[in-house]
Amino acid sequence: MTTDSTAMNSVSHGRAFYRTQVFRRQMILAALVIALFLSLCIDLALGPARYSLGEVVAALFTPEAVSQQARVILWEIRMPVALMALVVGASLSVAGAQMQTILSNPLASPFTLGISAGASFGAALGLAFGVAIIPAAIEYVVPINAFLMAMVTAFLIHALSLKRGVTVETIVLLGIAMVFIFNSLMALIQFFASQQAVAAVVFWTMGSLTKATWPKFWIALGVLAAVMPLLARHGWALTAMRLGDAKAESMGVNPRALRLEVLVLVSLLAAIAVAFVGTIGFIGLVGPHIARILLGEDQRFFLPGSALCGALILSVGSVISKIIIPGTIIPIGIITSLVGIPFFLFLVLNHKKASW
Amino acid sequence: MSSYAFRTLLSALTALTFTAANADSITVTDVAGRQVSLDAPAERVILGEGRQIYLLGLLEPETPFTHVVGWREDFSQADPDNYARYLERFPDIEAIPTFGGFKDGTFDVEQAAALNPDVILMNIEAKAATEDAAYDDKLAELDIPIVYVDFREAPIAHTIPSMRIIGQLMGDEAAAEEFIAFAEEQMARVTDVIEDANPERPSVFIDRAGGYSDECCMSFGPGNFGEYVTLAGGSNIAEGIIPNSFGNLNPEQIIAANPEHVVVTGGNWGAYVPGGAWVGVGPGANMDHAREKLEALTERTAMTGIEAVDTGNFHAIWHQFYNSPYYFVAVQQLTKWLHPKLFVDLDPEATMRELHDRFLPIDYAPGYWISLNDD
Numbered sequence: 001m002t003t004d005s006t007a008m009n010s011v012s013h014g015r016a017f018y019r020t021q022v023f024r025r026q027m028i029l030a031a032l033v034i035a036l037f038l039s040l041c042i043d044l045a046l047g048p049a050r051y052s053l054g055e056v057v058a059a060l061f062t063p064e065a066v067s068q069q070a071r072v073i074l075w076e077i078r079m080p081v082a083l084m085a086l087v088v089g090a091s092l093s094v095a096g097a098q099m100q101t102i103l104s105n106p107l108a109s110p111f112t113l114g115i116s117a118g119a120s121f122g123a124a125l126g127l128a129f130g131v132a133i134i135p136a137a138i139e140y141v142v143p144i145n146a147f148l149m150a151m152v153t154a155f156l157i158h159a160l161s162l163k164r165g166v167t168v169e170t171i172v173l174l175g176i177a178m179v180f181i182f183n184s185l186m187a188l189i190q191f192f193a194s195q196q197a198v199a200a201v202v203f204w205t206m207g208s209l210t211k212a213t214w215p216k217f218w219i220a221l222g223v224l225a226a227v228m229p230l231l232a233r234h235g236w237a238l239t240a241m242r243l244g245d246a247k248a249e250s251m252g253v254n255p256r257a258l259r260l261e262v263l264v265l266v267s268l269l270a271a272i273a274v275a276f277v278g279t280i281g282f283i284g285l286v287g288p289h290i291a292r293i294l295l296g297e298d299q300r301f302f303l304p305g306s307a308l309c310g311a312l313i314l315s316v317g318s319v320i321s322k323i324i325i326p327g328t329i330i331p332i333g334i335i336t337s338l339v340g341i342p343f344f345l346f347l348v349l350n351h352k353k354a355s356w
Numbered sequence: 357m358s359s360y361a362f363r364t365l366l367s368a369l370t371a372l373t374f375t376a377a378n379a380d381s382i383t384v385t386d387v388a389g390r391q392v393s394l395d396a397p398a399e400r401v402i403l404g405e406g407r408q409i410y411l412l413g414l415l416e417p418e419t420p421f422t423h424v425v426g427w428r429e430d431f432s433q434a435d436p437d438n439y440a441r442y443l444e445r446f447p448d449i450e451a452i453p454t455f456g457g458f459k460d461g462t463f464d465v466e467q468a469a470a471l472n473p474d475v476i477l478m479n480i481e482a483k484a485a486t487e488d489a490a491y492d493d494k495l496a497e498l499d500i501p502i503v504y505v506d507f508r509e510a511p512i513a514h515t516i517p518s519m520r521i522i523g524q525l526m527g528d529e530a531a532a533e534e535f536i537a538f539a540e541e542q543m544a545r546v547t548d549v550i551e552d553a554n555p556e557r558p559s560v561f562i563d564r565a566g567g568y569s570d571e572c573c574m575s576f577g578p579g580n581f582g583e584y585v586t587l588a589g590g591s592n593i594a595e596g597i598i599p600n601s602f603g604n605l606n607p608e609q610i611i612a613a614n615p616e617h618v619v620v621t622g623g624n625w626g627a628y629v630p631g632g633a634w635v636g637v638g639p640g641a642n643m644d645h646a647r648e649k650l651e652a653l654t655e656r657t658a659m660t661g662i663e664a665v666d667t668g669n670f671h672a673i674w675h676q677f678y679n680s681p682y683y684f685v686a687v688q689q690l691t692k693w694l695h696p697k698l699f700v701d702l703d704p705e706a707t708m709r710e711l712h713d714r715f716l717p718i719d720y721a722p723g724y725w726i727s728l729n730d731d
Contacts, residue, residue, distance in 0.1 A: 049612035
């Protein structure tokens with residue numbers, strides 16, 4: 001009978017361990033949500049037009065009671081930027097997280113696979129030569145170009161990955177080849193473009209949230225909201241993928257089909273984000289790593305955690321980009337790396353066990 | 357043999373025959389502060405920036421291209437309206453060999469050497485790149501001096517010295533001094549009055565290339581158009597925010613600063629952004645069209661509720677004034693907008709017309725500016 005009770009003991013012990021683990025992770029997620037909310041509030045409260053906290057709150061909840069300027073500043077200038085930061089940060093981070101998962105590569109991100117580079121190339125075509133890949137309203141030419149080129153890149157990579165004997169490593173190499181091709185094409189465009197256009201292209205590639213508008217925000221949010229449940233549905237399968245294709249297959253996962261579906265979904269996420277705010281490099285790579293260090297590999301926590309980490313980094317970046325030189329906005333792409341890297345290094349160096 | 361090639365050959369031959377006899381060795385100090393010795397007058401010149409023809413055209417309005425053996429291709433791209441007018445009068449200019457820019461490293465030093473110039477005129481912003489690639493050393497070995505001029509980085513400070521330098525190089529000192537006197541006299545008409553009256557300075561937002569992209573908002577810091585505004589008796593809202601000549605403002609900053617005047621710089625950018633929201637002012641511009649575009653720009657979020665929109669002090673001016681020796685006309689027009697009562701007698705249009713009649717190879721065509729306050 002003693003063996004039975006030991007078994008019982010270790011099971012209940014395991015259960016208790018599992019419960020504390022889940023509880024701890026839920027608490028971390030909750031803390032991230034709170035931090036995100038605070039950052040959003042600060043982002044809304046700060047700006048060159050110095051409104052008191054009371055005025056900001058009044059403009060938020062009773063917009064018809066405040067001056068037209070306060071209303072426009074809060075609802076048309078600060079709000080789309082602040083919310084766009086959350087959605088874009090979350091989109092890029094989730095895209096990076098799932099690329100790392102399906103490709104079993106810690107360096108995978110929308111950047112490494114050339115999706116951002118493709119988007120930049122499409123945007124540069126529009127900015128420098130006014131080329132519209134499909135005719136559209138002038139203000140959407142650049143984002144639509146960017147989006148189409150990003151999707152073309154993703155499908156190119158996918159088509160090549162269907163060839164015989166192509167492994168996960170080859171896909172990453174193909175992605176890197178894409179990056180170099182598009183970078184050369186970009187340089188070529190800049191070479192032939194006017195000074196004014198080169199400035200616009202350079203500014204675009206630095207990434208800037210000031211491009212945000214309400215319609216763009218709703219589109220980006222819509223895509224994120226549609227993609228997240230589709231990814232969550234595959235949560236367990238994706239967790240299993242991290243054990244390697246062979247083990248995942250033995251658990252009944254079809255790695256090829258799953259990889260294709262996820263690749264399409266995350267390309268969509270990355271393409272939309274890049275199309276609307278330009279290239280913001282660092283989040284897709286580091287957001288997921290921070291989430292992994294904090295929460296582990298279990299998709300139930302890793303997926304929302306990645307989204308929250310990405311959103312938080314970009315939101316804090318947005319605040320900092322406004323306060324470095326009041327009155328001007330430093331492109332967010334420059335800020336995120338500077339802000340995120342120290343925090344990231346701190347986590348990596350203090351983390352006891354290897355997370356990858 | 358095309359007439360251009362023939363003329364080039366002819367001028368090369370004349371150069372060979374007469375240079376030795378006519379040329380004196382002179383030393384000029386260029387705007388970079390370098391002492392350059394060379395034989396003047398120069399017969400064969402390469403323009404490191406095509407728009408330097410604005411300066412050369414002032415000196416030799418009848419034959420501005422006689423001595424130009426090669427130039428950078430920026431003129432036709434950046435200022436197509438004026439290029440078309442020059443092309444109409446001087447059809448041969450299409451045959452002049454073109455270069456890439458020094459700054460982006462596309463200048464072909466071999467091509468330059470093959471054209472056997474007496475001097476290469478270079479804009480000062482290309483200096484770092486030129487020295488980086490050691491083009492100056494390579495060209496010096498071929499006895500081809502580089503002379504730096506500038507009318508963009510610091511147009512107010514450098515245009516007149518640049519004019520004088522080119523006058524010396526080309527043996528056109530008298531023409532250069534005549535233009536300098538004209539430019540200084542026209543500037544004084546503004547600065548003297550502003551100094552005397554010391555009027556209150558209305559706040560101005562300079563909307564650099566407004567409507568060119570949906571990005572808001574590019575502007576000027578203390579330099580260039582920022583300096584024009586200061587000289588014209590205005591106060592630039594980006595001063596103290598944008599550290600250098602060029603930079604971007606937070607759209608919210610414009611609402612917060614509530615400028616009394618907005619000056620959009622515009623030009624014909626159809627080649628770059630077809631159908632864009634830019635205001636196509638410039639020589640011979642369609643003013644009805646420009647006005648529609650300008651009105652549309654008041655609808656942008658960053659313009660919400662600012663005084664300039666309410667009062668109609670919402671103006672557009674030719675963007676290329678930022679990079680041309682005609683800056684004083686821009687200053688006159690700005691001050692006319694900012695202080696109409698002080699400058700009732702000032703007629704910038706007449707200044708522009710006189711500039712064309714007295715100095716320039718091409719005829720004046722109006723359309724360089726527009727205001728929503730115009731009737």
